[in-house]
Amino acid sequence: MSDHLNLTLKVWRQRNAGTPGKFVEYPAKNIPTDCSFLEMLDIVNETLVQKNEEPIAFDHDCREGICGMCSLVINGVAHGPERATTTCQLHMRHFKDGDTIYVEPWRAMAFPLIKDLVVDRTALDRIQQAGGFISARNGSAPDSNCVPIPKQNADCAMDAAACIGCGACVAACPNSSAMLFVSAKVSHLALLPQGQPERTQRALKMVKTMDAEGFGNCTNYYECEAVCPAEIKSSFISMLNREYVFASAKDAVSVI
Amino acid sequence: MATLDSKIPSGPIEKKWAKHKFESKLINPANRRKYTIIIVGSGLAGASAASSLGEMGYNVKCFCYQDSPRRAHSIAAQGGINAAKNYPNDGDSVQRLFYDTVKGGDFRAREANVYRLAEVSSAIIDQCTALGVPFAREYGGLLANRSFGGAQVSRTFYARGQTGQQLLLGAYSGLCRQIAAGTVTMYPRTEMLDLVVVDGQAKGIVTRDMITGKIEAHAGDTVVLATGGYGNVFYLSTNAKGCNVTATWRAHKKGAFFANPCYTQIHPTCIPVHGDYQSKLTLMSESLRNDGRVWVPKKKEDCGKPPGEIAEEDRDYYLERKYPSFGNLAPRDISSRAAKQVCDEGRGVGSTKLGVYLDFSDAIKRLGENTIRERYGNLFDMYHKITAEDAYKVPMRIFPAVHYTMGGLWVDYNLMSNLPGLHVLGEANFSDHGANRLGASALMQGLADGYFVIPATIGNYLATQSGKKVTTDHPEFVKAVEEVKARTEKFLSIKGNRSVDSFHRELGLLLWEKCGMARTEQSLKEALARIPQIREEFWKNVNVLGESNDLNQSLEMAGRVADFLEFGELMCLDALERRESCGGHFREEYQFPDGEAKRDDEHFAHVAAWEYVGDVAKSVRHTEPLVYENVHLAVRSYK
Numbered sequence: 023m024s025d026h027l028n029l030t031l032k033v034w035r036q037r038n039a040g041t042p043g044k045f046v047e048y049p050a051k052n053i054p055t056d057c058s059f060l061e062m063l064d065i066v067n068e069t070l071v072q073k074n075e076e077p078i079a080f081d082h083d084c085r086e087g088i089c090g091m092c093s094l095v096i097n098g099v100a101h102g103p104e105r106a107t108t109t110c111q112l113h114m115r116h117f118k119d120g121d122t123i124y125v126e127p128w129r130a131m132a133f134p135l136i137k138d139l140v141v142d143r144t145a146l147d148r149i150q151q152a153g154g155f156i157s158a159r160n161g162s163a164p165d166s167n168c169v170p171i172p173k174q175n176a177d178c179a180m181d182a183a184a185c186i187g188c189g190a191c192v193a194a195c196p197n198s199s200a201m202l203f204v205s206a207k208v209s210h211l212a213l214l215p216q217g218q219p220e221r222t223q224r225a226l227k228m229v230k231t232m233d234a235e236g237f238g239n240c241t242n243y244y245e246c247e248a249v250c251p252a253e254i255k256s257s258f259i260s261m262l263n264r265e266y267v268f269a270s271a272k273d274a275v276s277v278i
Numbered sequence: 279m280a281t282l283d284s285k286i287p288s289g290p291i292e293k294k295w296a297k298h299k300f301e302s303k304l305i306n307p308a309n310r311r312k313y314t315i316i317i318v319g320s321g322l323a324g325a326s327a328a329s330s331l332g333e334m335g336y337n338v339k340c341f342c343y344q345d346s347p348r349r350a351h352s353i354a355a356q357g358g359i360n361a362a363k364n365y366p367n368d369g370d371s372v373q374r375l376f377y378d379t380v381k382g383g384d385f386r387a388r389e390a391n392v393y394r395l396a397e398v399s400s401a402i403i404d405q406c407t408a409l410g411v412p413f414a415r416e417y418g419g420l421l422a423n424r425s426f427g428g429a430q431v432s433r434t435f436y437a438r439g440q441t442g443q444q445l446l447l448g449a450y451s452g453l454c455r456q457i458a459a460g461t462v463t464m465y466p467r468t469e470m471l472d473l474v475v476v477d478g479q480a481k482g483i484v485t486r487d488m489i490t491g492k493i494e495a496h497a498g499d500t501v502v503l504a505t506g507g508y509g510n511v512f513y514l515s516t517n518a519k520g521c522n523v524t525a526t527w528r529a530h531k532k533g534a535f536f537a538n539p540c541y542t543q544i545h546p547t548c549i550p551v552h553g554d555y556q557s558k559l560t561l562m563s564e565s566l567r568n569d570g571r572v573w574v575p576k577k578k579e580d581c582g583k584p585p586g587e588i589a590e591e592d593r594d595y596y597l598e599r600k601y602p603s604f605g606n607l608a609p610r611d612i613s614s615r616a617a618k619q620v621c622d623e624g625r626g627v628g629s630t631k632l633g634v635y636l637d638f639s640d641a642i643k644r645l646g647e648n649t650i651r652e653r654y655g656n657l658f659d660m661y662h663k664i665t666a667e668d669a670y671k672v673p674m675r676i677f678p679a680v681h682y683t684m685g686g687l688w689v690d691y692n693l694m695s696n697l698p699g700l701h702v703l704g705e706a707n708f709s710d711h712g713a714n715r716l717g718a719s720a721l722m723q724g725l726a727d728g729y730f731v732i733p734a735t736i737g738n739y740l741a742t743q744s745g746k747k748v749t750t751d752h753p754e755f756v757k758a759v760e761e762v763k764a765r766t767e768k769f770l771s772i773k774g775n776r777s778v779d780s781f782h783r784e785l786g787l788l789l790w791e792k793c794g795m796a797r798t799e800q801s802l803k804e805a806l807a808r809i810p811q812i813r814e815e816f817w818k819n820v821n822v823l824g825e826s827n828d829l830n831q832s833l834e835m836a837g838r839v840a841d842f843l844e845f846g847e848l849m850c851l852d853a854l855e856r857r858e859s860c861g862g863h864f865r866e867e868y869q870f871p872d873g874e875a876k877r878d879d880e881h882f883a884h885v886a887a888w889e890y891v892g893d894v895a896k897s898v899r900h901t902e903p904l905v906y907e908n909v910h911l912a913v914r915s916y917k
Contacts, residue, residue, distance in 0.1 A: 038828075057555050058664075064557055064779070071777040071832070076823045079831055081345065083518040085558045087660065088443055089349040104663075111663045136489055137829040144466065147346050151458040155451035158408035160330045160729055166407040167365065170419025180412040180437060183444060187348055211410050 027053045027114060030122040031066065033078055039135050045124070055115040059102060060085060060092065062114055063125075079138040087111040087251060090186035093193070094139055095126040100190035100249040108188065108251040128193035132200070132236040143189045145235040146203060153227035154207040156216050169215050182210035184252040191246035191254075197238030202246040204232050205262035206254045212265055222272050225265040282535070282887060282902045285690040286390040291908050292372075295394045298691065299734050303741035310335035311461075313740050314498035316483055318470045318525050320347030322442075322449055322721060323704025324504030326728025329452035332461035334733060339496060340453070341465045341485060343520055343834075348450045351506060351518040352724060355442025356563035356657065358426060358434035359406075359721040361399035366423050370431040372396045379719060380909045382428040382609050383684070383712020384861035384877065386538075388885070389908055390691060391709045398730040399722055403435055405729055409448040413437050425568055426717040428609040428916075434718045439563055439656045445721055449728070471762045471837060473501065473529045473700070476754045479743075480529070480699035484755075484762045488834060491827035493766065495750040495759050499743050500699045500736065503529060504728070507683035507705040509542065511842045511849065512794070513786020515680035516548060516561040522838035523845045526687050526706050534695040535887035535900060537708035538685035539845070540853035543715055543862045544795050545681030546572075546613035549664055550633040559679040560664060562636070562657055564717040567606040569641035569650065570674070572597050572613070574625040574634050581627050585635055585673050596620055604916040611714040611862045611875075612916060614678035618795050619873060621677075628675045637673035678795060682720060684711040684862065685852070688887040688902070692735035693727060696887075699739060703727035708885065713861025766826050769836040774819030778835045781816045785809070785839070785846055793850050798866045802854040806847060810895070813843040847894045855899060858882045879911050 029050040036043025048070075053062050060082050067077035083091040087108040094109045096102035102112045117123065125139065133141040183206070191202035208225050211217030217224070240259055247256040287298040305313065313336050317328045320342040328340040342350060364370040375396035380387055403421070407413060413435050414422040423432040437444035456462040467488040474482040474495065482497040508523040509515040530536045547562045573593045575581050580588050596616055601608045608616070617634050620626065627633045642650055647670055651658070658669045665675075686708040687695050693709075694701050704724040711719065748755075792805035816839070824830040859868040859875035860882070868876045884901040891898055 054553050054555055056552050058557075061555050061557050065555055068777055068779065071821055071823060074821070074823065077832060079829055083344060083349055083520050084351060084354045085519055086354055086516075086560050087663075088354050088440065089344070089351070089518060090346075091344060091349045106659070107663060111660070113663065113666070115666060140829060143345055147348070147454070147464075147466075150348075150451065151454040155455040156408065156410045157455060158405070158410075158452075160333060160405060160452075160733070161401075163401070163404035163408035166363075166404050166413070167420045171415055172419050173415045173417050176412050176415040176419075179410075180414075180444075183410075183412050183437075183447065184440065186443075187346065210412065214410050214412065216408055216410050 025055045027055060027117060027119045029053060029117065032122065032124045034126045035078065035138050036135055038137055053114050055113070057114050058085070058110055059096065059112040059114065060110050079140050081140050082110055085110040088186060090188035093128050093141065093188060093190070095128065095193060097124050100128070100193040101251055106251055106253045128189055130192045130198035132198060133189060133192065145237070146187055146189060146200065148235060149200065149204060149228055149231045150207065152231035153220065153224040156211060157220060158216070171215060175213050179210050179213040182206045182213070182254065182258055185254050186252050188251065190249045190251065192237065194245040194249040195238065196243055196245065197241060199240045200232050200237040201240040201259045201262065202250060202254055202256065204228050205258040208265055209258045209261045212261070221265070222269040225262070225269040226273055229266050282688065282696060282900055283690060284388065284902060285692060286388070287691065291390060291393045294390050295397055302734055303737045305737045305740055307335050311337050313337060314339065315500055315502060315736070316496055316498040317341070317502045317504060318483065319350065319504035319506060319706070320453065321350035321352035321504060321506060321704060322446055322724030323728045324350070325446065325449035325453045326725050327502060327504060327703055327732050328462050329449060329456050330729055330733045331736070332456035332459070335461065338456070338462040339465065339498065340462055341468045341470055343467065343469045343488065345466055347453055347464060347466065348447060350446060351521055352721070353443045353446045354518065355721055356439045356561065357565035358424065358436035358441045358718040359402070359445060360426065360433050360718040361403045361435060361722065362396055362433060363400050363403060365421060366432045368431045370433050374431065375399060375433065377909060378429050379710070379716060380712065381914055382714055382716035384714050384875070384914055385712065385879070385883070385906065385909070385911050386860050386904065387712030388709055388904060389906060394731070395710050395723060395726050398726045402722060402725045402729060406445055406448050409452055411437065411444045411448040424565060425607060427564055427567065427607045427613070428716040436565065439565070439654060442721060445725065449725070469834065470525045471528065472758050473532045474755050474758045475532050475697065476748050476752055478698060480697055481748045482750065482755060484758045486762070486766070489829050491825070491830065493759055493762050495755040497748055497750045497755065499747065500701060500739055502701040502703060502732065503687065503706050504703040505706045507686065508539070508845060509680045509683050511786070511846050512680045512789050513783050514551065514556060514559050514790070516545060516559050519558060522841065524838050524841045526702070527841040527845050529687060529695070529697065529700055531890050532697065534697040534700055535688040535889055536685070536848060537688035537885050537887040538852065539849040539888070540856055540863050541684035541713050541861060542680060543610055543682040543684060544614045544678040546610055546617055546678050547636060547676045548679035548681070549661065550628055550630060550675055550677040560660065561679070561681060562661060562674065562676060564610065566636060566654055566657060569653065570606065570636040570638050571595055571640060572606050572634055572636055574620045574627060578624045581625060581631065594620070594625070601916045608916050609714060609716060614795060615864060617678055633675040633677045635673035636676045638669060639673070642670065682715055684708065684713060684715055688885065692738050693731055694739060701732060701736065703732060713863055765837070766833065769820070769822045769833055770826060772818065772820050772822065774821045776819050776821060778820055778822060778832055778839050781812060781820060782835070782839045782842065785812055785843060789846055789849070793853050796864050796866050797853050799854065802850050805850045806854070809843065809847045809850065816840065816843055844894050848888055848897055851897060852886055852888065856882060856886060883911070
């Protein structure tokens with residue numbers, strides 16, 4: 023039932039951060055159109071093992087578009103050509119027989135390369151550790167219904183909270199900015215009543231850590247929004263900017 | 279001879295947990311930082327345990343194989359989390375959630391544990407809300423609920439089709455706070471490869487840094503495993519690619535009993551297999567069965583026709599027909615088996631004939647496409663991405679797939695294994711779901727264990743360990759490190775002709791055929807004869823390229839597959855010895871004339887806990903009788 027494709031891959035291979043990398047060409051033969059991009063790489067890796075060549079290293083885990091572990095810049099686009107789609111959910115039916123496909127890692131100063139297509143994204147964890155939480159001591163929570171939350175606020179918070187933390191926004195941004203990622207977390211918590219007590223400090227600390235980790239600034243290219251698999255809207259960046267301005271002003275006069 | 283003491287507190291069931299908490303040993307807040315707790319896994323159970331124990335003041339080390347704790351596979355749970363809040367005022371209670379869970383588990387779970395689970399369920403929702411989890415709300419601002427299989431009340435809380443994601447990110451945010459506070463040290467991209475036992479007590483682990491390949495020992499006062507289930511033994515499952523049995527299997531080989539490994543949940547609503555290149559299966563949330571109707575054509579000759587051309591009277595809505603009171607929301611094991619039956623009769627749909635329809639056309643007519651989109655939009659999108667079909671226009675095609683494993687390491691009421699010092703949480707333990715788990719109960723159990731149970735019970739062990747610290751220069755640690763290093767080098771030295779993946783696929787296919795949705799004595803004996811042969815060939819003919827002191831994904835997989843090749847044998851052994859059908863374990867020899875599972879309470883109302891004695895084939899089967907004082911053992915009927 024499924025058709026098959028013959029493709030040429032140009033894959034970035036790099037031993038480690040200290041060794042120069044390069045594109046290496048591999049044929050990808052007889053690839054079923056119903057398989058996913060990562061399954062296509064599995065097939066190529068299987069042929070490499072048969073030839074005693076070390077397989078291509080790439081990050082992946084859930085393969086259903088939610089864990090955020092997979093990455094890859096495919097033909098210059100983070101997560102490839104389909105909108106709102108992670109690489110693991112990109113299927114080969116979106117390619118044509120005979121295509122040449124360039125496969126690269128996320129490239130950003132704050133994401134040091136580990137090997138081949140695998141990069142280190144722990145900078146995103148450190149931003150979250152700086153303040154991306156509500157300090158709710160376990161055991162102290164009031165009944166969930168004691169503070170009603172208007173549906174539109176809860177829905178909007180959920181839109182932001184849907185971020186999968188993959189880092190495609192950073193990979194796509196000419197400035198390697200992580201503003202979309204940071205704005206999603208700051209907005210999610212700022213939109214909820216539970217998030218109010220730490221709202222000011224959260225915005226200040228997360229933005230400060232983002233800068234310290236070496237991410238660039240936002241200059242409104244909106245490339246992040248275009249590649250985001252979770253469809254996080256760039257309007258959250260506007261919200262982050264407002265949060266940050268108010269937080270800075272409050273901080274300047276010591277009103278926390 | 280080891281004995282299994284479940285340590286279930288005496289007294290009436292509704293007072294057991296309160297009594298046990300009062301009688302449990304406490305660790306003085308000032309002394310907690312002197313205790314090091316090693317937690318392996320950062321899913322719902324691991325992350326909630328790490329953040330809670332860190333917050334209490336313990337010194338916690340948390341390990342995960344992913345690049346960030348936020349990626350653990352709890353994140354993929356879609357539909358929801360149960361809690362006995364009774365917000366919809368439809369008759370729910372702790373007692374009812376308890377009863378539904380025991381019945382749903384086909385009367386093979388431990389009553390006291392299940393009651394406690396139901397008892398703490400409401401507090402989980404409150405804790406998650408406080409952490410900022412954006413649960414679905416009604417226009418009045420209060421929390422919304424929906425229905426799930428095996429229940430006649432609406433007790434499931436949800437965040438669109440991404441409930442697991444939101445709960446995990448909530449637990450992860452709490453973990454981040456503790457990492458920043460310095461109470462938890464996080465070790466991402468670090469895989470546990472062995473457990474270290476000193477003087478009969480679990481005192482540490484051996485890990486491999488997946489970037490540098492460094493093999494290292496970590497010592498602590500207790501070890502907590504929250505490493506999930508073993509579904510990937512089947513190769514194709516809805517688990518993440520990295521999910522594995524290594525941590526629990528290594529602990530088993532060091533003395534922890536493995537309980538009920540034959541209990542595997544085959545989820546009824548997954549996207550059917552479409553090719554031999556396939557690397558995993560994708561679940562379509564059970565919540566879809568709130569509005570979707572399951573059917574196949576009545577006549578075989580209609581199976582090739584487009585579904586729209588099959589008249590209403592020629593469709594067999596078999597779940598509604600067979601189980602009128604639960605209908606499309608019959609529990610997972612029953613729905614899966616019913617799908618298998620209609621496909622076995624030749625009435626399956628799709629190119630492989632291994633599929634049934636899940637049809638939303640009636641719901642769309644009744645509620646409009648927008649309401650359906652709001653409820654399940656992301657699931658319809660996912661279905662479209664994978665199959666290129668629009669489920670708003672044509673029915674989804676679904677088929678059962680391996681999803682969850684009820685079996686796991688044996689634990690007592692404190693969630694401690696028979697191996698002192700080893701605690702096991704979440705899917706990795708065996709205790710709460712019996713032979714079948716109800717939908718939306720895995721998230722509940724993971725968080726119950728991590729947020730509320732282990733913080734109260736871990737003191738019972740730690741209080742006995744004052745002044746008994748061991749360090750990694752102890753000979754047991756040195757030996758364990760050497761063994762792991764030797765094993766790692768062994769994989770690389772074989773230089774055979776087959777990839778790791780090819781062995782994993784072969785094992786998985788064998789288990790699906792012989793120990794999948796239906797098992798027989800003969801099929802299990804065939805599997806038990808074949809598995810050692812595959813294992814032998816693996817150790818002679820596997821080809822693992824690359825080096826040990828580098829990121830090496832083939833090497834990582836080799837270790838996991840080697841353990842699956844041993845574990846699979848134990849699973850079949852357990853399935854062979856359990857001569858009855860119950861929940862997810864269906865032995866064809868034991869069924870009623872209408873095809874329903876036939877339990878044997880006289881001989882099998884017990885937990886089977888296996889002891890490793892140096893050879894899987896010779897494993898010793900211990901039993902813990904299941905005593906039902908509050909629930910009447912009955913034939914499980916959803917008719």
